[in-house]
Amino acid sequence: MVGEVDVVGAKNSVLKLMAAALLAEGTTTITNCPEILDVPLMAEVLRSLGCSVEIDGTTVHITTPSEVEHRATSSAMGKLRASVCVLGPLVARCRRAVVTLPGGDAIGSRPLDMHQNGLRQLGASSHIEHGVVVAEAEDLSGAQIWLDFPSVGATENILMAAALAEGTTVIDNAAREPEIVDLCVMLQQMGAKIEGSGTSTLTVYGVPKLEAVQHRVIGDRIVGATWAFAAATTCGDITVRGVQPQHVNLVLEKLRIAGAEITTSDEEFRVAMNRRPEAVDFVTLPFPGFPTDLQPMALALSAVADGTSMITENLFESRFRFIEELVRMGADARTDGHHAVVRGQQHLSSAPVWATDIRAGVGLVLAGLCADGVTEVWDVFHIDRGYPDFVANLGQLGAAIERVGENA
Numbered sequence: 001m002v003g004e005v006d007v008v009g010a011k012n013s014v015l016k017l018m019a020a021a022l023l024a025e026g027t028t029t030i031t032n033c034p035e036i037l038d039v040p041l042m043a044e045v046l047r048s049l050g051c052s053v054e055i056d057g058t059t060v061h062i063t064t065p066s067e068v069e070h071r072a073t074s075s076a077m078g079k080l081r082a083s084v085c086v087l088g089p090l091v092a093r094c095r096r097a098v099v100t101l102p103g104g105d106a107i108g109s110r111p112l113d114m115h116q117n118g119l120r121q122l123g124a125s126s127h128i129e130h131g132v133v134v135a136e137a138e139d140l141s142g143a144q145i146w147l148d149f150p151s152v153g154a155t156e157n158i159l160m161a162a163a164l165a166e167g168t169t170v171i172d173n174a175a176r177e178p179e180i181v182d183l184c185v186m187l188q189q190m191g192a193k194i195e196g197s198g199t200s201t202l203t204v205y206g207v208p209k210l211e212a213v214q215h216r217v218i219g220d221r222i223v224g225a226t227w228a229f230a231a232a233t234t235c236g237d238i239t240v241r242g243v244q245p246q247h248v249n250l251v252l253e254k255l256r257i258a259g260a261e262i263t264t265s266d267e268e269f270r271v272a273m274n275r276r277p278e279a280v281d282f283v284t285l286p287f288p289g290f291p292t293d294l295q296p297m298a299l300a301l302s303a304v305a306d307g308t309s310m311i312t313e314n315l316f317e318s319r320f321r322f323i324e325e326l327v328r329m330g331a332d333a334r335t336d337g338h339h340a341v342v343r344g345q346q347h348l349s350s351a352p353v354w355a356t357d358i359r360a361g362v363g364l365v366l367a368g369l370c371a372d373g374v375t376e377v378w379d380v381f382h383i384d385r386g387y388p389d390f391v392a393n394l395g396q397l398g399a400a401i402e403r404v405g406e407n408a
């Protein structure tokens with residue numbers, strides 16, 4: 001695979017920025033949005049709360065009324081994980097929220113205890129009943145909050161609630177992902193007072209009111225790094241535009257160790273692999289560690305690498321489900337708890353395989369590009385949730401790939 005690919009905004013940022021629009025009356029405009037299935041799903045959630053939402057290509061306009069509905073129970077809620085990020089804004093605006101438990105990738109148990117504990121420390125009561133999480137508060141007041149784990153979703157919900165709370169909130173062991181920084185930047189543009197974005201300590205000085213703004217989403221580092229893995233796995237040469245290299249530093253370093261030539265500049269990086277990749281070990285961790293969302297791509301690379309790799313998954317206990325599909329293609333991979341050992345094979349063989357979630361689907365396509373024969377990847381609707389124009393981009397880079405039927 002050879003060529004250049006442009007990457008647009010990050011799924012795991014735009015969906016939270018859309019939820020943050022609930023915090024301010026008026027029209028919020030978000031640009032550089034990815035044209036993926038999850039954006040219209042989040043729009044449906046916001047419409048059910050009384051907003052009007054217009055999606056115009058890569059621009060989303062969200063008009064939030066003075067009175068927002070506090071019940072988020074539309075059927076769209078169960079189709080994506082990010083829907084839970086309306087919880088914080090609704091408690092902040094309405095002092096009450098009834099939110100259907102989120103859906104999204106079945107990669108682990110994914111509880112909401114840290115979201116709820118954070119809101120409780122801001123003064124809300126919260127419980128789960130009949131498939132919804134309820135949170136209520138007379139008032140929200142600032143607090144010192146420790147997270148057991150730097151959860152992305154919990155950090156985002158607490159941050160958005162604290163922005164309109166009385167007084168100062170300190171979130172310790174907060175998530176540091178670039179998507180958290182992007183949310184902080186938009187909240188600050190809206191008038192929020194936040195210090196420490198990108199560090200593990202966020203300090204939020206509550207303000208009485210926020211204003212609707214225009215904001216450009218950061219490039220999707222997971223999509224960008226996927227193309228980097230595509231180049232390394234298929235012995236290709238791909239230039240990725242639209243993602244800040246510092247958001248994928250560790251990923252590029254791992255590919256350098258595997259034997260790839262890496263060049264970077266402002267919002268661009270190039271990955272060229274002109275021989276069989278070397279086996280490398282991967283350990284998934286919160287940012288700036290190796291992203292769990294790239295674990296399936298690391299597995300696909302390891303399946304064809306020269307040598308044996310150990311891959312350790314520290315975030316989602318069921319994210320190795322994908323391995324069974326790789327084994328259908330002749331991969332020598334086995335798991336033991338949250339470790340997987342992969343002995344690289346010179347060749348994989350084509351087979352019908354099933355995508356179990358967004359990233360697993362992409363991992364299977366990368367493995368299919370290295371397999372003898374024609375691999376059929378089924379249930380690719382998962383991939384549509386996170387990758388705009390995936391098949392077209394692959395074709396443009398020289399891959400022999402086509403989409404047949406709705407789900408294959």
Ligand code: EPZ
Pocket residue numbers: 011012013015081082105107108109110111112113114115116149150151152153154286292293315316317358359386
């Ligand atoms: C976000 O999920 C992303 N999703 C995930 O990407 C990503 O894998 C994850 O962050 C980690 O980077 C979205 O942004 C929509 P967490 P989130 O809360 O917020 C545990 C993709 O492929 N936890 O940081 O759900 C949890 O079970 C998706 O795009 C609790 O125990 O992740 C997990 O083990 C998949 N209690 C760990 O923390 C809580 O209250 C990290 O979860 C919250 C989380």
